[in-house]
Amino acid sequence: MGRYIVRRLAQAVGTLLLVMFVLHLLTTVAIQLNGTPAQAFFGDRVASPAQIASVERRFNLDDPCFDQPGNPCLGPFVERLGQYARGDLGTNLRGREVTDIVAAAAPNTLRLFSVVLVTWLALGMLLGSAAARWRGSPGDHGIRLSSVLIDAFPVFVLLVVYRYVVAVPLNRWSEQTFGENSWPPYWFKPSFDPSHPWATIVVPGILLGLAGSAAFIRLVRASQLESYQGDHVRTARSKGLGERHVILHHVVRNSSVPVVTAIGLAFVEGLGGAVITEGIMNIYGIGGVLWQAVQDDDVALVIAVVTLLTVVTVLVMIIVDIVYALLDPRIRYE
């Protein structure tokens, strides 16, 4: 098991370096073809060559390789690696430390993600298990039909409809019913409120989780159905064990391996969903920061945030792999 973890960690470091290098190459080519992003620093003002040069120096864009298309610019890359290794993620164009930006934005994204994950697991496990347990029943057909319906509505459609059609009347109604200072009006606030970060993030999180849970429900159902067919379930029943024990220890437990894998994949998918959700619901989170950075040509910030997201993703994947091995002994001993 220890060896397995070490091997996965080594692979993770490799993946991380590769992603960073590809990211570096892409931005380098973009700079080489489009000219220096230092101009973005000045917005609409026309900057003198001396001013541009000083900005380029500040953001490590002064290396002559940025003017030679095709040059991979290894020097600045190694320099950035060293800088990141010391925990210095640099600053954005406005001179604000990237670490400060992330520290402010990440908690909201984490809040969003925890709501999404809970929604996901609750809906997926409950509805998927119920559909598998009573296969072919009207309930099963209903669950499958609604999961396809949810799939037909992309998350941004759900969010836009919610924000512009549902949220305002609900918000007004709950203000009248429960009073302005009670919790319900905050739940249905059409945009994020930093003074009530949890209350205003619940509904967007549930909607994002709902969108992702559709495929998850079907996956849980399929993998549990496979377990129900398994000979080992028949063996468990032949021991006279109660049906609840059989389902918990032989069906749900055995189908947990594909489910955990799916959770890892959904996390990655959720990062994409978070950018959209944070944008539509005005949540100040990592997705929003990244979106703004791309619009502002803020190369340093884009690279830093994407690198952080890669680190998180790779870590989640390692955790998934470890849990996977814990759940299935046949993998552990390979």
Place this chain on the structure above:
Amino acid sequence: MSAVTNPGTRQASDAGAGGPLLEVTDLAVEFRTPDGVVRAVDGLSYRVEAGRTLAIVGESGSGKSVSSLAVLGLLPDTARVTRGSVRLAGTDLLTLSRKAHRARCGDQVAMVFQDALAALNPVHTVGYQLTEALRARQGLSRGDARRRAVELLDLVKVPNAKARVKEYPHQFSGGMRQRVMIASALAMDPDVLIADEPTTALDVTVQAQVLRLLAEIQAERQMGLVLITHDLGVVAGVADDVTVMYAGRAVEQAPVAPTYTTPAHPYTRALLRSIPSASGTGRLPVIPGRPPSPAAMPSGCPFHPRCDAVRDICRTEVPPLATPAEGRTSACHFAEDIMAGHDPAPDAAAADAPAPNDGPNNGGGDHE
């Protein structure tokens, strides 16, 4: 009988010595299929007494496994018992609620399945699976369960039991895995053990070891053992009685020894001939054709299209399970002739036909 300490088996001891532990009467099981309802088991009856072994022999699809799944209430959703009774220590299991039926599985009647790799759960340790029922149903503590698991592995002669209870099924060899399967069925000290082809997936040498082990444990505990197999060859050394099944019915039921010397049904006779012998030279006789599909049963005797002693009556009339001699039953119109070792007298009309089962009026219909 050590099982008397177990409250669940009280009735078994009340039933008294000599009475059948398990008595299946006129069992019929039907499956819903896309082609309509088919009958997989049709009027099967058998009984097992304490300390005796009944072998149920038949080709695949003859209904031998389905009938034992019906005894444990483990039939798939598409199957249903349409008539008959399964009396276990005096109680008809089929009249019980599903929960009450399930509660008798494991501690009164237990089952050893064919493919141990699939039948054991890959994600739980062997020790967990051996004592799972004891812990969940009898509230055994963790420590007691571990001790009991080691005892059970010792009982089925798995070497180094203490270390191996912590291992997973895939770390065991085929024969050892089948021993684990047997140990898990024995965990609650059942009165009747049903072993469904327990040696089919194993090497021949390992087969013999596992069968010997089953026989030893059965004798020691005075269990009733139902041994399901397609191999009449393994039956001789182990079983007391034999039920030969064909197409969902019992075609011959008798003690082992006379069945081997004087089979009372052409199917049994053909099965015996097709056992390879060490001294045998020349071609091994095989039974021509295939067992009928339950969806398209031939008219008359289900075996007649493959029978080497077929007569006109066989094509039209289903032979009842008759008693041609003391302790013998056979579902053949000519059971006495077959027992006596000769073929029945030829039909008057077809006397000059070249071969009995070669005539143009072979009533098998859609069978080859």
